Structure formats: C-alpha cells, structure tokens
Amino acid sequence: MGEQGMSNLERRYRRLLRVLPKWYRQDREEEMVGIFLADRTDDLDLEHSWPGWGETGAVLGLAVRTHLAAGAALTGVPARVVWRGEVVRALGMIGLLLGVFYAGSAITSLAVAYGNPEWAPLITWWRVLDLGPLVAFAALLSGRKTLAKIAAFAPVVLAVIGLVQPEYALLWSLFQLPALVTFLCLCLGFHREAPTPPGRRLVWWGGGALLLGLLGGFATGTGLLAIALVTVVLRVVAFVRGDFVLGRALSLFAVLQLAPLAFLLVGGEALILALPLVVLLVLSALAPVRKPRARMS
Structure with a gap:
C-alpha cells in the first residue's frame, strides 16, 4: 500500500510493524493495522497521535517471538x-x-x-x-x-x-x-x-x-x-x-x-x-x- 492517502497515525503504525519479520508482515500487516485503527476515527487523532505504549510493547514482544519462533502458535515459519x-x-x-x-x-x-x-x-x-x-x-x-x-x-x-x-x-x-x-x-x-x-x-x-x-x-x-x-x-x-x-x-x-x-x-x-x-x-x-x-x- 502506498503512502499517499495514509494518515500520519497509520504511517507510524506501519513503521512500528517493521520490527516484525517480513514473512509475518506479508501475512498479517493489513489485519493488524486495521485492528489498531478500528477505534481511531477522529481526524486530529489520526494526524497527531502515536501508537500507545501498550501497543508498542505488544508489537516488540511479538517481534521477539516471531524472530526466534517456537511453539505451535505460529504457522508458516521459515x-x-x-x-x-x-x-x-x-x-x-x-x-x-x-x-x-x-x-x-x-x-x-x-x-x-x-x-x-x-x-x-x-x-x-x-x-x-x-x-x-x-x-x-x-x-x-x-x-x-x-x-x-x-x-x-x-x-x-x-x-x-x-x-x-x-x-x-x-x-x-x-x-x-x-x-x-x-x-x-x-x-x-x-x-x-x-x-x-x-x-x-x-x-x-x-x-x-x-x-x-x-x-x-x-x-x-x-x-x-x-x-x-x-x-x-x-x-x-x-x-x-x-x-x-x-x-x-x-x-x-x-x-x-x-x-x-x-x-x-x-x-x-x-x-x-x-x-x-x-x-x-x-x-x-x-x-x-x-x-x-x-x-x-
């Protein structure tokens, strides 16, 4: 998806998701961005807000689990x-x-x-x-x-x-x-x-x-x-x-x-x-x- 027509908040979420491995982003990025933005409908919020600390921590934790994969919870792991x-x-x-x-x-x-x-x-x-x-x-x-x-x-x-x-x-x-x-x-x-x-x-x-x-x-x-x-x-x-x-x-x-x-x-x-x-x-x-x-x- 190109950057034109993207809100600043969406751009920041996508930038945050880059810590995830490429194989995981290809399958889940659009879904995750949609979930993050589901309740963020205010125009000021979309232009000036940033991902929350809780969301950032959750993504970083997911990055560790996907880069060092283990367990049956992840499928299609290289x-x-x-x-x-x-x-x-x-x-x-x-x-x-x-x-x-x-x-x-x-x-x-x-x-x-x-x-x-x-x-x-x-x-x-x-x-x-x-x-x-x-x-x-x-x-x-x-x-x-x-x-x-x-x-x-x-x-x-x-x-x-x-x-x-x-x-x-x-x-x-x-x-x-x-x-x-x-x-x-x-x-x-x-x-x-x-x-x-x-x-x-x-x-x-x-x-x-x-x-x-x-x-x-x-x-x-x-x-x-x-x-x-x-x-x-x-x-x-x-x-x-x-x-x-x-x-x-x-x-x-x-x-x-x-x-x-x-x-x-x-x-x-x-x-x-x-x-x-x-x-x-x-x-x-x-x-x-x-x-x-x-x-x-």
Whole structure:
C-alpha cells in the first residue's frame, strides 16, 4: 500500500510493524493495522497521535517471538527462523550451565575463605548473587521462565559491582561477558511460547557442572581450562552427530571463552595448557556446522 492517502497515525503504525519479520508482515500487516485503527476515527487523532505504549510493547514482544519462533502458535515459519530460535535457547542453556559451574566454584572459595582472617574480605553479602544461576537453572527446568530470568540477572549485577574498581574493570567485564550473553539469550529465547527445556537430561548436566565447579574452586584457572576442553569435545561431538543447533551454539560459546583464556596467556598462568586450548577454541568457533534439513511448516 502506498503512502499517499495514509494518515500520519497509520504511517507510524506501519513503521512500528517493521520490527516484525517480513514473512509475518506479508501475512498479517493489513489485519493488524486495521485492528489498531478500528477505534481511531477522529481526524486530529489520526494526524497527531502515536501508537500507545501498550501497543508498542505488544508489537516488540511479538517481534521477539516471531524472530526466534517456537511453539505451535505460529504457522508458516521459515526453517531458518526456527533454527535461529533454537540456537539462541541452546546458547542460553550452555551459558546457564557455565553459571552453575561458577556457582559451585564460588561455594568452594567461600568455604575455604571462611575462618581465614586473610581472606575474610571475600565474604560479603553480595556474594550470595553467585548462587543466582543455580536458582535460574532449577526455575527454568520447572517451567518458571520469569523467575529464571530474574535469577540469571544476578551475575550481571555482580559484573556491575565489580566495575567500581577501575583497575580491574576490563578484566572483570570480560570474565562476566558470558553471564550477560546468557541473560540476554534467556530473555529473548525463552519467551512465553518457547518450550520448557528437557529436565531429565539437563539435570545430569547441571549436576556435573556443579560438581566440577566445587572441585575447580580449589585451583584458580583450572575451571577455565576444564570448560574450554569440554567445549571443544562437545563441538566435535555435535559435528559428528550433525547437530546444527548444538554446534552453532558451541561455536558462539567458544568465542566468549577466548578473552578470559587470553588473560591466562598474558599472565603466564598455565601457559602450556592454555595456548593449545585457545587454538582449539578458535578452530571450534570457525569450524563449519552441518546445515539442518528444511522442516515442514
């Protein structure tokens, strides 16, 4: 439909709808504009009004659900959109497992610090936020997506708190980058129409991540090396099995781990182990993934 003969309000609604994917607009744009304008008949209103905050929020929420499609509510969804949503959700779950690992490591470090006068400053009230990923993981597996997102925000708060020390701001931000990406993936990928992750299988992964974290808390840097090694191994497994979603998510996850490991190299810590893992992570990030077969709508 051309712009001639269009009111300013209709033009603004159509501009707002551009946040929706093209495949969805082709099918629903005229219907949605008609609904928006149904009760807006006043000439002044049509020329000078703007879409309401509620309507804008609803369209933005719909944009997330359609760009990262999941569930049976949407029909005619292109295969690439379905895979994109699954990759974002997989990356969010991988990041959440990393958070569970760090939560276990934090428990060990606090237990060691307890009663030691030299390490007493480590025990502060805000360290309870380290346990946020545990709550988020349990909440997500039980279908409580909103609670999971709130709890996953805890490590992001820790990252902000760490920025009060300027000399460590860059290092701390890089280490907390996976937590921020995880939070964003959970918010975007696990919308109301997204499926609940398979609890029975992921409980074992969560338990393993927690156990590794509890053990890794005794040795600084060991946890990073272990996570990098597991990432590389799983990336190979995903390629062999032809698992596009897991492979793509692990490629992105490998990129997030490069900066923390690079600091181990610069500091000379575990150089012999860290350097090969950095190379393997780069290869994991750049390695091809098997393209998924097209799905029937």
